[in-house]
Amino acid sequence: MKLSRRRFIKYSGILGGTTALSGSGLLSLKSLTPTEAEAVEKAMKGYEIKYTADAMCPAECGHEMWIKDGKIAKIYGNKAVPMNDGSACAKGASGQQLVYSPYRLKHPMLRVGERGEGRFRRISWDEAIDYIAKKLTKIKKKYGPESVIMDCGDVTDRTQYYRLFFAYGTPHCCEHGAICDTPRRHGPKLILGGKRIEPDLMRPQLVRQPDGSLKKNYEYKTKLIIYNGWNPFVATRIFYESRGTVGAQVENGCKVIVVDPALSNTASKADMWLSPRAGTDGDLFAAMLRYILENDNPGDKNRRYIDWNMKKFVVGWDEFMNEFKSWWKKKDPINGMSYYSLDWAANRTGLPKSEIKEVAHLFGITKPAALIWGMQSPGHHYNGYSCSIIGTVLNVITGNFDAPGGAIDTELVKASKGGSAKGKKFLKRKVKRTINGKVVEGKQKELHMDLYGSKYPAAWDDAVADFPNAFEEGVELRYGPFRGHRYPIKAYLLRTGNSVVTGSAPWRWEETITAKDSSGNYKLDLMVFIDTLNLESALYADIILPEASYAERMSLSDIYPSHQMIYNRDAVIKPLYECKTPTDIMLLLSKKLYDLGDRDIDPKEFWKKYRNEEDFTNEMLTPAPGRPHVGTPLPYPKYPEGYKLIGTPDSLEKGDVKIDHEKKKVIGKPVTVAWLRKNNGVAIWPMSWQRYKKHDANEPNKAFPKTSTKMIEFIWDFEQGGKRKGQYSRYNKLIEEAGGDTPEGLKEIGFRKFAKTFFWFETKWNP
Ligand code: SF4
Structure with a gap:
């Protein structure tokens, strides 16, 4: 599109609106002054602005490309996309070097x-x-x-x-x-039906206010982030994490702990750096869980680690906890120590006992906090299975899962497409x-x-x-x-x-x-x-x-x-x-x-x-956003809770919808390429948290999370109402139907079938 005067006013409104809409927003792009706006208007003359997504790296930042005579003349970050909030790195801004490279493949x-x-x-x-x-x-x-x-x-x-x-x-x-990153995804998948847990750092967020209006929120709420095997300042596709980590540190006093054998860039700027032996991430997490279970005391504000309210929204906690605790009585044959004790973890990880204790205590006591594990070790090492299961459990039981400023499973909230x-x-x-x-x-x-x-x-x-x-x-x-x-x-x-x-x-x-x-x-x-x-x-x-x-x-x-x-x-x-x-x-x-x-x-x-x-x-785009209408604040208070939302943000906002009570869907106008082009290339629906809390064991959640019971599952293969349930049930059924023919990998770690609840194994092989 050509940049008409009207279009320009809209564009500068997006930029200029930032201050009015933001909280502190120190690390977000700020509004333009009238002089700057004038300069932008002058600079934009003669260009056609098109919105797109980068692919120079997997972060896929939102970009705007300025086109002249059918060629890309300039590349900037798209301010309307909260993934990168208007920023573009040097590589992204040099996209023309790829597009116009003489070394491209040119013909079959x-x-x-x-x-x-x-x-x-x-x-x-x-x-x-x-x-x-x-x-x-x-x-x-x-x-x-x-x-x-x-x-x-x-x-x-x-x-x-x-x-x-x-x-x-x-x-x-x-x-x-x-x-x-299969091992990294395993815990969230098993327990939540999700995939990847990230800190609640993407800003701005569009949040429904008590008066019913929508506001872009730039404030960071996170107080503690533990990055295990994850280096967001350099090496992730979660672009908002690098910006948000610094934002939360500077604006909210958030503490950052990095667990990584190497002194990564993120570790170099962290409040605490733990350097364990590579491949012992699960050992550290197991010791944190044991410490939290042993030392939790709801009556002592310095020991109030566990949010016991979580028991209303999960299935199988007692089974999980009992199985986990049963290992405490066993002695690790390698070091003769009680499993998951601080001494045991110190021996296995090489970390000082005091550091393990400190990180467990800090994570238990600081809220909101996010425990994140990444690609380096948990993503690719077989120990990552235990690590991601226990990591997910730790986020849930401390009340940080899906809490404002806590840990969000991106798979469960991102728009369907x-x-x-x-x-x-x-x-x-x-x-x-x-x-x-x-x-x-x-x-x-x-x-x-x-x-x-x-x-x-x-x-x-x-x-x-x-x-x-x-x-x-x-x-x-x-x-x-x-x-x-x-x-x-x-x-x-x-x-x-x-x-x-x-x-x-x-x-x-x-x-x-x-x-x-x-x-x-x-x-x-x-x-x-x-x-x-x-x-x-x-x-x-x-x-x-x-x-x-x-x-x-x-x-x-x-x-x-x-x-x-x-x-x-x-x-x-x-x-x-x-x-x-x-x-x-x-x-x-x-x-x-x-x-x-x-x-x-x-x-x-x-x-x-x-x-x-x-x-x-x-x-x-037809199914977008396709997410359940649940959580706090409720995205659209006028629609029934638990229904699936489909349609453009503006049609849902205006009430230009059909409500299908039978299929439990609220259907607005479809999101289309034409709609996106008219709206700075992006559709954003209101943010909400604690989506799983709408329902409890007596009224199972029909919408969130994506487990077979629609509850957070700590038990993965069980009978309920004559039906086999849980994330491992289907796999175990396949094994049974094959006459008990166990996959070699399972056999190798001493299993005949997939475990009912918490399991532990010594890493014997690496996929
Ligand atoms: S981080 Fe840089 S290269 Fe990667 S998508 Fe964003 S702008 Fe492009």
């Missing part, structure tokens, strides 16, 4: 040498799509679609590829998260396979190599097995209806990833991608590389497809905000060279597969449905 290429040699020739899109579609058709006929992996690497805007490949028939669509565009419905299709001469029927998703065939128990909680082994040995399903089904992996499509360099054991990737059969053919029939940049893995591809850069394609940001908001990644310029958007690639490939006879591809689900990227993105 076909390998003419051996894999890895790097010899290619330029081909047309027609030739490239024809080559890929013919291979995929052949593989599907001979081995089944499950022999194809679509790996979407570590950049967002992948929904189109998921849709296409789910429709094609494979359950194997993944991205880097599949092999990333994707919806039917993801194509997950294709995973429910009934498919047949012949196993040992018998025809069996199941759902497409039950052909999944990890969820139904893996060696690793972690695979049942989002992780994906090591691909090189699958390339080499193929897959044997061990659980579900297709038990005993074997298939090879014959195609690997890698988009925005560089597994040959960044995958674990990189040499194995090289080895298995280039492995040949006795006839001299590559065992992996097809390897495709799709990206904007030419990375090392491209050298091994049969076909290279140049994808439009983040500034040339449209989608939605995919980050972890601590309250509901959504912002788009708009296509601010046209794709350069011969690059194509993910939507274009999806449509071209789906059409070609159909033309080659693939009737799993329905034209009405692809090229007859989506005319352009905007159609696709609008479908992704």
Whole structure:
């Protein structure tokens, strides 16, 4: 859009409104003075301002790009997006260097040498799509679609590829998260149905006031943050954490404790730095929990650690606590000490006993506080399972979970997006396979190599097995209806990833991608590389497809905000060279597969449905925000509590809605790309806390959290009302149905099935 006078007033209003709306806001961008506003107006003349989301790193900050003559002239942070609150780092502000890089992939290429040699020739899109579609058709006929992996690497805007490949028939669509921070996510997933716990630091927050108005709140409430294996000043995608940590320190006197074997940048600015032995994070957390349980005294204000009110909102606390305490009587065979005692933890972590005691006491007594564990050790070490379970428990029992200034599970509050565009419905299709001469029927998703065939128990909680082994040995399903089904992996499509360099054991990737059969053919029939940049893995591809850069394609940001908001990644310029958007690639490939006879591809689900990227993105926005109307303050006091909210913030605010009492939904006007463009690229819904407190054991919460009981669960496999419940129930059922065939990983730690409640194991192996 051109910057009209009216538009400018609105824009400067956003900037200028900050002071009026803020609390202290010392570390937030402030309003413009009239002189500054005048200067901005002058500077903006002749530019078209477009709002988008960065992708120069996974923080995906909200940006505004100033466009002149169809080119990106300037890049600034988008002040309307609370994720980055108007800021942009040097890398983000240099986005033109990527977009206009002469070294970009510019046109499709076909390998003419051996894999890895790097010899290619330029081909047309027609030739490239024809080559890929013919291979995929052949593989599907001979081995089944499950022999194809679509790996979407570590950049967002992948929904189109998921849709296409789910429709094609494979359950194997993944991205880097599949092999990333599984242990870190495990505790929140098990206990809350969530994923990642972050401190309540995203500012500004849109908060409903007692008089019914909405106000942007800049105040920090957090008094203590413990970052374990987490370095927000440098290395996280939670952009608001670096700003918010300093904000809470400076404006609110918040204390910061960093637990990290290395003196990270964040540790160097912390009030206290604990340097334990790597991989002993769970030991430290277990000792903190024991200390808090042993020393809690509701009658002593210096020992009031536990918020016993929590018992109303959880299931299985007594079982968890009893099992946890039963370990205190046991002696650790390694050091002969009582499990989780301060002496035990000092011996195992290498930390002084006094430091462990101090950190446990501080966390117990300081409220609001947030205990956060990150990627470094808990994210990737097997000990991270215990660490994330106990960490989640500590946040809940101290009353910090989902409290203002406390710890928020971003997965549970972020706006829904994707919806039917993801194509997950294709995973429910009934498919047949012949196993040992018998025809069996199941759902497409039950052909999944990890969820139904893996060696690793972690695979049942989002992780994906090591691909090189699958390339080499193929897959044997061990659980579900297709038990005993074997298939090879014959195609690997890698988009925005560089597994040959960044995958674990990189040499194995090289080895298995280039492995040949006795006839001299590559065992992996097809390897495709799709990206904007030419990375090392491209050298091994049969076909290279140049994808439009983040500034040339449209989608939605995919980050972890601590309250509901959504912002788009708009296509601010046209794709350069011969690059194509993910939507274009999806449509071209789906059409070609159909033309080659693939009737799993329905034209009405692809090229007859989506005319352009905007159609696709609008479908992704359909479920937004999709979160339950619960918490304090209630986001919209005029609507029934517990209903699902759908629609633009302004339609919900105005009451321009339909209320479906049967489905318990409040439905306003749909969020669309056009709406986002008119509203600085972002939709923000009001913040609320303590969402789980609406209901208690007598009136189970129907909305939050996302566990099977809708309560906070400290017990994960149990019978209730004749039904099996809890997060491990489904996994244990699969093990039972497979005749007690325990995944190797579980066997290795001495388990026959997943534990009913608290469990502890010595780390024997690392996934
Ligand atoms: S921190 Fe934000 S501005 Fe900087 S590269 Fe990452 S997404 Fe871009």
